[in-house]
Amino acid sequence: MFGVSRRRLNVWLVNLALVVICIFALIPVVTTVVISFKGERDIIRKPPNFLPCDTPTSAFDPTACRWSVEGYQRVLSPKPSEGGLLPFALTGNIVRVYIPNSFLYATSTALIVVFLAGMSGYAFSRYRFRGRSLLLFAILAITGVPLLTNLLALYQMGVVIRKAQVPFYDDRLFLVAVYTGFFLPLSVWIAKGFFDAIPRELEEAAVIDGCSPFSALLRISMPLALPGLMAVFLLTFVNVWNEFIAGYLLIAKNEFKPAMFGLYEFLGQNIINLQVVAAACILIALPIVVLFIFARRSFFAAMVEGAIKG
Template structure:
């Protein structure tokens, strides 16, 4: 085998190790007792693996509630973004109107502000609407973060579909909505999957606005639950790593199954 291929395979193996080592280390710490975490010398593989940390997390009703909160909010935000971005991307791609360029410019401008600058305005708006410490507050906030990029991604994907298909559908009697659902939407499946993965990851990992917009366990997501395991005088490191591993696992599993469609959706429109 040529040296060039060996070098490429070696680089890929190195990158895989860099990506997987944090996951392996989290699992290694999670399979120890908290006392063994501080043993010297610290071994890479635990001497007496145990699932006590995972069992304690799953038997804690507060932690289970945090998982349910994260799944509920993330899935609803994903569904909303898929629907709204698909319709908006179709409108920006296929319809002409005077303010079209201004709309695209406004969407781009929303991505230029650091999220921390928006925390106080969001808090004031959500509190004024009486939605503080509710699922609705998180859903509205996360959707507003994910939607601009999702719209631009779907617009580029719709642009890659020939307009002749729209014209043929119009001749056959389809209106704008019929053309969208019957002709445009099926080829947009990779773009929809890419939007769904991007939105789900954003909503699942978000921390700052979860702190700002929620107050107690009834609506707080899993990202805040990880911090709850860090105490003032002691920290249950094995439970912390177990919860971190369980929080990371859904994202890894989702990406493994849809990575082809995700990459295809992200590169849509880049090549004509």
């Protein structure tokens, strides 16, 4: 009897501790959201106040909150426009230039990575050939190599290619290639793990029933591996979206730089206007956080496959 109630008390305490930890983990996020909805008057107050809800007579009055979307307005800077789909156009550099750039890099890199990792992951999972172990080991080792130390050489390669005036060459192609090379090794391992989990007997049965091995790959394995490839896509998309230093250094023209650079530039321009910086952060991070919450199973599955690599 005593044991049961003590156990229940323990569960209560553990829950309480976890709730406190969750609150601590989310405080920085919540404050940023609150800051992004403050007006300039409340931003430059001394001493600062958590919620802009105080009045001269009371410390907290929920009816008197001075919420404002000024920060978002200044990031988006909507201007009335004619002839478009919407009656206004968003003219802020972050939404007009940097976010579309990031979207382009993240989508194209993720598509290429899924394609390449799907092919090689399948081969590593299904075939035994000479040099396979060595190659897998090399790919695993490269997975750990951070971008930073290769950045000088990549930058110099970019300079050389630009000078050589290769037709159709563009910094953007180079950046996507760099991201692909950088996020591919982990993805190969994740894809291999997913293919390993699909029973080989299914393909063999299809082959016995008269299916060619290649169409068995297309018709049996690929559909079954789709959740895994989706996980690779999402993980790569998020990784590219969040990457800063390569996008900042490897692209020469500002109009081709990604969202993280836009944010960094913005930070320098708005030293006092914290609400503008906070709004920009929210606008750039929100799509990723929403994506994560809805597709968290995919992310965790990819991480379990990838995390064992250490």
